Amino acid sequence: xxxxxxxxxxxxxxxxxxxxxxxxxxxxxxxxxxxxxxxxxxxxxxxxxxxxxxxxxxxxxxxxxxxxxxxxxxxxxxxxxxxxxxxxxxxxxxxxxxxxxxxxxxxxxxx
Amino acid sequence: xxxxxxxxxxxxxxxxxxxxxxxxxxxxxxxxxxxxxxxxxxxxxxxxxxxxxxxxxxxxxxxxxxxxxxxxxxxxxxxxxxxxxxxxxxxxxxxxxxxxxxxxxxxxxxxxxxx
Numbered sequence: 287x288x289x290x291x292x293x294x295x296x297x298x299x300x301x302x303x304x305x306x307x308x309x310x311x312x313x314x315x316x317x318x319x320x321x322x323x324x325x326x327x328x329x330x331x332x333x334x335x336x337x338x339x340x341x342x343x344x345x346x347x348x349x350x351x352x353x354x355x356x357x358x359x360x361x362x363x364x365x366x367x368x369x370x371x372x373x374x375x376x377x378x379x380x381x382x383x384x385x386x387x388x389x390x391x392x393x394x395x396x397x
Numbered sequence: 398x399x400x401x402x403x404x405x406x407x408x409x410x411x412x413x414x415x416x417x418x419x420x421x422x423x424x425x426x427x428x429x430x431x432x433x434x435x436x437x438x439x440x441x442x443x444x445x446x447x448x449x450x451x452x453x454x455x456x457x458x459x460x461x462x463x464x465x466x467x468x469x470x471x472x473x474x475x476x477x478x479x480x481x482x483x484x485x486x487x488x489x490x491x492x493x494x495x496x497x498x499x500x501x502x503x504x505x506x507x508x509x510x511x512x
Contacts, residue, residue: 332500
């Protein structure tokens with residue numbers, strides 16, 4: 287079964303908007319939660335990551351919000367730009383380095 | 398230095414053929430991962446190496462899939478008797494350290510199409 291559930295499947299926002307992508311998990315043994323950005327024909331690239339003992343992390347225009355009790359985490363992209371148009375994946379890691387990825391969100395930022 | 402490289406970038410195989418996919422990790426990276434990414438899906442874990450030791454192969458979908466990293470650097474993922482359901486992008490990633498939460502650097506992937 288899908289260990290990490292991601293929504294929405296696709297998202298369209300205007301330039302300057304704040305797209306929000308959500309992920310949920312069940313396994314409380316996950317200890318690291320990264321977000322990846324993938325452009326067509328490329329491998330995923332790490333954007334930002336958080337550990338479960340932190341409720342929020344911000345790096346540049348990207349923010350992760352983490353709700354441990356609800357077992358949910360989300361990515362917010364501030365002041366979105368057309369260059370942010372890509373597919374975004376959340377992931378969760380178990381000890382032993384096994385990563386589980388969400389199904390991806392295709393983001394389109396309209397100029 | 399150079400990032401993770403994979404070859405070939407594209408592979409077309411007839412059903413029943415064997416294929417070998419190569420991954421060159423970032424020099425000095427200890428950990429190496431293989432993932433399978435179906436169209437429109439997220440990467441799915443296949444196997445993990447720490448140096449030359451294959452520590453986890455629980456994601457390999459069948460005994461037709463085999464991975465090796467004999468000298469702790471380059472890795473090869475081999476698929477025997479390919480089937481149409483093996484068609485996917487195969488991603489390799491490496492990371493520099495042991496332990497939790499280390500950044501994985503992904504290669505561009507090999508797109509395998511089985512006819």
